[in-house]
Each structure stands twice: as C-alpha cells, then as structure tokens.
Amino acid sequence: MSIAAEIEARLRAELAPLEFVLRDDSADHAGHAGAREGGHFHVTVRSERFTGLQRVARHRLVYHCLSDLMQRGIHALAIDAKAPGEP
Template sequence: MSAETAALLRERLAALAPQSLAIEDESHLHAGHAGAKEGGHYKITIVAAAFAGQNTVKRHRLIHAAVGDLMRGRIHALSIRAFSPDEV
C-alpha cells in the first residue's frame, strides 16, 4: 500500500470521526487494468456515528466529499463499506 496515500485517506476521513477505519490496497488485483497506471484501487471499511440514519448513497457521498481531490489522481477506485456504530 502506498503509505502516503493511506495516510492521506486517514487524515481526510478523520473529519467523519470514525470509530474504526481499515484501509486495504487492492491495486495488485487490478494489474494490467488501464486505471492501475493512474491511481490505486483501495477498499475501506469505516464505522462512524455520522452514518446513522443515512442510506448507502449518502454515506458514500460523505466519504467522497472527505477524500475529495484524492479521487482525481492518487485513487482510481474506492470500494466502500460504511456502517454506523449500531450496525456492527
């Protein structure tokens, strides 16, 4: 995993005050894929109170708003599993 990209993801997602956050680099699974040259493929699992009462689309929008410009360079694809504390 690009330690720098993971650190940036953690820094940006801190705005959601996660109770837990796991970041996995899945770029190796996409070797040869056109996007593999333009940014990594990451999977996050995040638990945050900010997701309580929010549907999946709203949760993903919160995450994309937090990571912002990382999605236009460092990250080509982001797989998201987002939960509120009462769902885990």
C-alpha cells in the same frame, strides 16, 4: 505522504470513526488499464456521522472527504460505511 496515509488521515479527521480499515488492493489490479491512473482501495468505516443516512448519502460523505484524491491518486474505491450497531 502516501495516498493511503492521506485517505486515512482525512477520513479519521472528518468522520471520527469508531472502526477504520483501509486496504490497498492496487497490486491485485496490476496491468489493468486504469491502474496507472491511481490506486484501488477498500475502506470500512463505522462512524456516528452515518447514523440516519442512507447508503448513497454515506458514500457521498466519504467521496466529499476525498474529492481531490479521486482525481489524483484513487482510481477505484470500495466503501463499507456503517453506523454504530449495524452489522
């Protein structure tokens, strides 16, 4: 399974998102020193699980879902974590 597929599977299973978009930006970082260590990704997730949580807590929840991937496949992860009804 690719890293992108694993990211998607884990976040869908843990967060039951109403909206989910995963973008692999790795090609934009070719030649960058850290690019050899893993991919660069951007994820947008809208989930009920984020209701009532501040931004840092939302990001921690995402990182918790992907903890081991952060060590073996993800070099950089940009996160847009939203609750339902938020712009």
